[in-house]
Each structure stands twice: as structure tokens, then as C-alpha cells.
Amino acid sequence: MTYVLKKTGVLIISLILISLLAFLAFQIIPGDPTTKILGTDYTPERAEALREQLGLNDPLPARYLSWLKGLLQGDPGISYSYFMPVKDVMSGKIQVTAALSLLSWVLVMLFSIPLGILLARFEGGHFERAGIVLNQVFMAVPPFFLGMLFTYLFGLVLHWFMPGGYIPFSQSVPGALGYMFFPALAIAIPKAAKTAKLLRSSILNEMNKDYVRTAYSRGNSRWAVLRDHVLRNAMLPVITYLAMSLADTVAGSIIVEQVFALPGLGRLLLSAIGNRDFPVAQCIVVIIAFIVVFMNYLADIITQYVDPRVRLS
Amino acid sequence: MKQYLKDKNFRAGLLITGIMLCVILIGLLWTPYDPNAMSGSEKLLKPSATHLFGTDNFGRDIFSRVIQGAGATFLIAAAAVAIGLVIGLIIGGLTGYYGGVLDEILMRISDTILAFPSILLALVMIAILGKGKYNIIIALGILFIPSFARIVRSEVAKQKNTDYVRNARLMGASNMRILFLHIMPNIVPVLLSSVAIGFNNAVLSEASMSYLGVGVQPPDPSLGRLLSEAQGYLFQAPWYAICTGLAIILLILGFGLLSEGMGGE
Numbered sequence: 001m002t003y004v005l006k007k008t009g010v011l012i013i014s015l016i017l018i019s020l021l022a023f024l025a026f027q028i029i030p031g032d033p034t035t036k037i038l039g040t041d042y043t044p045e046r047a048e049a050l051r052e053q054l055g056l057n058d059p060l061p062a063r064y065l066s067w068l069k070g071l072l073q074g075d076p077g078i079s080y081s082y083f084m085p086v087k088d089v090m091s092g093k094i095q096v097t098a099a100l101s102l103l104s105w106v107l108v109m110l111f112s113i114p115l116g117i118l119l120a121r122f123e124g125g126h127f128e129r130a131g132i133v134l135n136q137v138f139m140a141v142p143p144f145f146l147g148m149l150f151t152y153l154f155g156l157v158l159h160w161f162m163p164g165g166y167i168p169f170s171q172s173v174p175g176a177l178g179y180m181f182f183p184a185l186a187i188a189i190p191k192a193a194k195t196a197k198l199l200r201s202s203i204l205n206e207m208n209k210d211y212v213r214t215a216y217s218r219g220n221s222r223w224a225v226l227r228d229h230v231l232r233n234a235m236l237p238v239i240t241y242l243a244m245s246l247a248d249t250v251a252g253s254i255i256v257e258q259v260f261a262l263p264g265l266g267r268l269l270l271s272a273i274g275n276r277d278f279p280v281a282q283c284i285v286v287i288i289a290f291i292v293v294f295m296n297y298l299a300d301i302i303t304q305y306v307d308p309r310v311r312l313s
Numbered sequence: 314m315k316q317y318l319k320d321k322n323f324r325a326g327l328l329i330t331g332i333m334l335c336v337i338l339i340g341l342l343w344t345p346y347d348p349n350a351m352s353g354s355e356k357l358l359k360p361s362a363t364h365l366f367g368t369d370n371f372g373r374d375i376f377s378r379v380i381q382g383a384g385a386t387f388l389i390a391a392a393a394v395a396i397g398l399v400i401g402l403i404i405g406g407l408t409g410y411y412g413g414v415l416d417e418i419l420m421r422i423s424d425t426i427l428a429f430p431s432i433l434l435a436l437v438m439i440a441i442l443g444k445g446k447y448n449i450i451i452a453l454g455i456l457f458i459p460s461f462a463r464i465v466r467s468e469v470a471k472q473k474n475t476d477y478v479r480n481a482r483l484m485g486a487s488n489m490r491i492l493f494l495h496i497m498p499n500i501v502p503v504l505l506s507s508v509a510i511g512f513n514n515a516v517l518s519e520a521s522m523s524y525l526g527v528g529v530q531p532p533d534p535s536l537g538r539l540l541s542e543a544q545g546y547l548f549q550a551p552w553y554a555i556c557t558g559l560a561i562i563l564l565i566l567g568f569g570l571l572s573e574g575m576g577g578e
Binding site for chain 2: 137139141144149152247250252258269276285289293
């Protein structure tokens with residue numbers, strides 16, 4: 001229990017620090033947002049009034065606190081590009097990115113765990129050698145390039161889906177998820193290759209331990225030893241890795257959304273950076289950073305739950 | 314070096330990286346065609362003996378463009394790794410050697426930075442610095458500092474109580490002399506592996522950022538930029554994207570195998 005409390009304390013401190021850093025990072029960028037918002041309507045008086053309205057005249061700590069308060073209440077400021085609340089600009093976009101990264105995360109698990117076990121099971125054979133070479137190649141493929149290959153092969157040649165023809169969740173949930181399958185696959189494959197490799201080496205590492213020799217000596221087959229004795233121990237580092245890799249699938253979706261023209265947080269972040277719409281960019285960065293930190297926190301908690309030795313060390 | 318050569322991964326990585334580097338080096342002096350020479354009559358040609366990778370929408374030779382792009386990507390990666398390595402060596406060396414509160418704080422910060430997906434941090438840096446070739450080098454270079462600092466720190470901390478360091482101290486060598494002339498040469502083998510990982514990450518990051526349009530800007534070449542151009546002609550000229558992508562994969566694969574062969578992750 002004290003372990004969980006300690007980790008929760010660290011989590012809260014990290015969240016506060018991240019929000020502070022994200023806020024400061026976008027404050028040091030030179031430039032006056034009012035010239036951008038007002039455009040041709042710019043007059044010094046209007047700019048001054050707008051600055052007052054946006055709270056840009058307040059001292060930095062006050063602006064940070066009011067931004068943080070807004071963020072916690074779900075209202076993190078006004079977009080400079082659209083001049084409407086950031087939360088309206090972002091509405092619907094979070095669901096796309098969340099669905100895409102969760103889907104690819106599930107795919108990572110579906111591919112990597114059986115593959116890692118099979119590679120360890122057939123150690124030394126042709127299957128393993130071929131598997132390792134392929135695995136190494138897939139680890140090196142950038143997800144967005146895989147996305148382009150899928151667009152060409154399954155979209156343009158085989159017509160299994162319409163590139164760019166994303167159907168929003170509001171119209172059809174199966175349609176939206178169906179369109180997301182190939183983007184999710186593109187994110188998942190390189191990640192699954194890495195995870196399978198980790199699981200394989202984790203299993204092979206366990207295979208040299210004394211309890212495995214004992215299990216063999218009692219007449220168990222390699223498969224039985226693997227399944228009943230080794231796997232639960234070998235999974236420990238992999239569980240931690242999988243929990244943390246959700247953050248990577250979120251990051252992967254930033255790029256892959258661009259390939260498949262998915263209207264998610266990634267595309268919004270890129271256009272916000274391009275248009276120097278910093279309240280939006282700041283908000284997206286903070287959201288993704290929170291997800292990362294929170295998943296690391298969950299990984300710690302899960303690890304100590306399945307492996308109590310962690311708590312004691 | 315000899316012990317590495319026994320490793321299959323290392324040999325494969327050396328072969329791939331070696332071939333790519335040779336092609337890049339030759340490409341600095343000579344390419345089959347001028348990468349920017351347009352030809353109205355030779356638009357979107359399929360790969361053939363005259364144009365190995367075909368031609369693009371302006372009739373430019375894709376093979377020459379990929380060689381030029383690979384060279385640019387490699388130089389960006391090298392510059393970014395160099396920045397990260399040099400600053401990482403200094404920070405990691407000093408914190409590992411002296412320890413103390415500053416060490417604790419810097420390592421906590423680097424842990425936090427390492428926990429984040431690098432593409433997100435790179436995008437934030439680009440938002441602050443602006444787009445462009447030099448900014449992406451700076452952004453990636455800064456992002457690489459923590460990982461290098463971490464490895465150098467732990468190696469220096471390991472070495473600082475060994476006999477040869479005590480011996481040097483007894484002979485009156487100054488701390489800086491011990492750190493940079495006695496300890497540093499001994500951590501080179503470990504560093505080589507992380508330099509290879511650094512190259513691996515840098516090539517992937519450059520390709521991603523330039524593909525997204527926030528990295529290298531036209532008219533500068535790079536593999537990521539070629540891919541983003543190729544996407545518009547995916548249907549008419551799929552070989553454009555495929556050949557460019559293969560060059561990226563070979564670079565990443567080569568460095569990945571090298572680092573693995575040298576005992577990295």
C-alpha cells in the first residue's frame with residue numbers, strides 16, 4: 001500500500017511539473033498572438049483589449065494557474081487560429097487518436113505474445129532463424145512507410161478500403177473502426193516485432209534457471225515447462241514494456257494519422273504547430289504527456305502487483 | 314573489433330551500413346543523373362535499365378534523388394548524434410565522476426525525458442525553434458543528450474574506483490586528466506553501441522519529421538521529404554515511395570544490427 005501511495009505521490013508531482021514545463025515551453029516562443037488573431041483588423045487599441053480578454057497582460061504565475069484551472073475543468077483556453085475555445089477545436093479528435101492507439105496496442109499484444117512464445121519454443125530451428133530475421137526487418141520499418149504500403153496495396157490495388165475516406169464515429173462506429181484497421185496495423189507491426197523479441201529473450205533467459213531444470217527432470221516436455229513454469233516469470237518484463245508501449249502507439253498515431261488522413265490529435269497538433277496556434281499545441285502536448293506518465297505509473301503498479309519482489313527492493 | 318566480427322548481427326549490420334555509406338559517399342561526387350534535372354518526356358517512368366528506380370512526376374531520376382536524400386539524411390543524423398554525444402559525454406562524465414545532488418537531479422530529469430516518445434518532444438522543439446534542416450539537427454541533438462549522458466555516467470561511475478584510476482590519482486593526475494584521458498578511452502566500446510542506436514533513432518526521426526513537413530524543407534533533399542513527395546504519386550508511381558522507403562529501412566536496419574552486434578539492446 002505504501003508503495004502505491006509513494007508512486008501516486010510521484011505521479012502527481014510529475015503531472016504538475018509536466019504542465020508547468022509545457023506551459024513555459026510555449027511561453028518562451030517570441031511573437032504576439034494578437035497580430036495573428038486580428039489580422040487586417042489590427043489596431044493597437046483592439047490588440048490591447050484582446051490581450052486583456054485573453055489574460056495575456058497578467059503576470060506569468062497567474063496565467064499558469066488560470067490555464068491549469070481551465071485545463072482541469074476541461075476548458076484550456078482559446079485557439080489563436082480559430083478564435084474559439086480549444087475544447088471545441090479538439091472535440092471529436094481525441095476519440096480518433098484514442099481509438100487508433102488502443103486498437104494498435106491490442107494488435108501489438110495479439111501478435112507479439114504468440115510470436116515471442118513460438119520463437120522461444122522452436123529455438124535453434126529453421127522457423128526461429130527465419131522468424132528472427134523477419135522480426136529484425138520489421139523492427140526497422142517506419143510505421144508511416146508501412147502505412148503508405150498498405151494504402152497502395154490494400155487501398156489502391158485491392159480496394160479493401162478507400163484511402164482518405166474516413167467515416168466519423170458519429171456516422172458509423174464499425175465503419176470508423178474498420179477504416180482504422182490498417183493504420184493501427186501499420187503502427188502495431190514494428191512495435192509487435194520489438195515486443196516479440198523482448199519476450200523471446202526473456203523466456204530464453206528464464207530457461208537457464210534451476211527451477212526449469214527441475215521441471216525437466218520430472219519428465220515435463222519443453223512445451224509444458226514453457227507454458228506452466230517459465231511463461232509467467234518471463235512475462236513480467238514484457239507486461240511492464242506493454243504498459244509503457246501504449247504511449248508509443250499514441251506517438252505512432254501522430255504520424256500515421258497523416259498518412260491515412262485521419263482527423264485526430266496528431267493532425268491537429270501538426271496544423272497547430274504550422275499555424276503557430278500555441279494554446280491548441282500546448283493542450284495536445286499536455287494530454288499526450290499525461291497519458292505517457294499515467295501509463296508508466298500503471299506499469300509500476302501492475303509490476304509490483306504481479307511481482308512482489310519489486311516492492312521490497 | 315575482432316570479437317564483434319564473430320557476431321552474425323554485427324557482420325550483417327557492417328555489410329548493410331558499409332554498402333549504404335559507400336553509395337552515399339559516391340553520391341556526394343557522382344550520381345547517374347543530376348538529381349534535380351527535369352525532363353518533360355520522361356515523367357513517371359517505371360524502373361528500367363536507364364532509370365534504375367524510375368522517374369518522378371518531373372521526370373527526375375529517382376535513384377539519383379534517393380542517393381542524394383540518403384546522404385542528406387545521413388549527415389543530419391551524424392550532426393544530431395555528434396551534438397548529443399559531445400554534450401552527453403561532458404554531462405555524463407562530470408556527474409558520473411563527481412556524483413552528488415546535481416547528479417541526482419540531472420538523472421531524474423533525463424529519466425523523465427527518456428520516458429517520453431521522442432517524436433512528441435521533437436515536435437515541441439520544432440514548435441519552439443521553427444521548421445528547417447538546422448533546427449531539426451538541434452532538436453534531435455538535444456533529445457539525444459539524456460541517453461548518452463546516462464550511459465557515460467554509469468560507465469564512469471563503474472570505472473572511477475578501479476585500480477588504474479587510483480594509480481593515476483596517486484601519480485598526481487588531475488581529476489580532469491583522469492576523467493578525459495584515463496577513463497573516457499575505456500568506455501568507447503560501450504559508447505559505440507549507443508552511437509549506432511543513436512543513428513538508428515536519428516534516421517527514423519528525420520524521416521518522420523520531414524515526412525510530416527516540419528523537418529527538412531524544399532528544396533533541400535532528404536529521405537523523409539522524398540517520401541512525402543512520393544505519397545502524392547502512390548498510384549501512378551508506387552516505386553517512388555517503395556524505393557525511398559527501402560533506403561530508409563536499410564539505413565535503420567544496418568545501424569540496428571550494428572548496435573545489437575556490439576551488445577546494445
